Amino acid sequence: LNIDEFAVKHNINGRTIPAIIDNNELIEREKKAKSDMDGVNVKTVLVYVRARDFGALPPVGYLLRIDGSPYLVIDSINEDGVYSITAEANRS
Numbered sequence: 001l002n003i004d005e006f007a008v009k010h011n012i013n014g015r016t017i018p019a020i021i022d023n024n025e026l027i028e029r030e031k032k033a034k035s036d037m038d039g040v041n042v043k044t045v046l047v048y049v050r051a052r053d054f055g056a057l058p059p060v061g062y063l064l065r066i067d068g069s070p071y072l073v074i075d076s077i078n079e080d081g082v083y084s085i086t087a088e089a090n091r092s
Contacts, residue, residue: 006020007019007020008020008021010047010066010067011065011066011067011068012047012049012054012064012065012066012067013064013065014065017049017050017053017054018049018050018053019047019048019049020047020048020049021045021046021047021066022046022047022048023045023046041090041091042088042089042090042091043088043089043090043091044074044086044087044088045066045071045086045087045088046084046085046086047066047083047084047085047086047087048082048083048084048085049082049083049085050081050082050083051078051081051082051083052081054083057076057078057083058073058076058083058085059073059076060073060074060075060076061073062076064085064087066087069089070089071087071088071089072087072088072089073085073086073087074086074087074088
């Protein structure tokens with residue numbers, strides 16, 4: 001992840017590391033909004049980070065803090081040393 005091209009430094013779990021937060025790809029993957037009748041919306045993010053910067057691949061259900069906001073991992077994949085992590089948080 002080249003910080004000069006696409007990646008931006010984000011605070012993830014208390015460490016500042018280069019990451020790409022890709023909402024456009026997420027929109028293409030989902031093509032739907034999640035909400036319930038109680039007015040709670042789900043915010044979903046797709047994050048790309050280098051495995052060597054992040055550490056162990058986070059499992060589903062792992063609490064991930066991105067720039068101070070808590071998210072739960074709903075999917076994580078190791079794509080040749082780059083993690084693709086999908087996480088979501090409830091927003092009111």
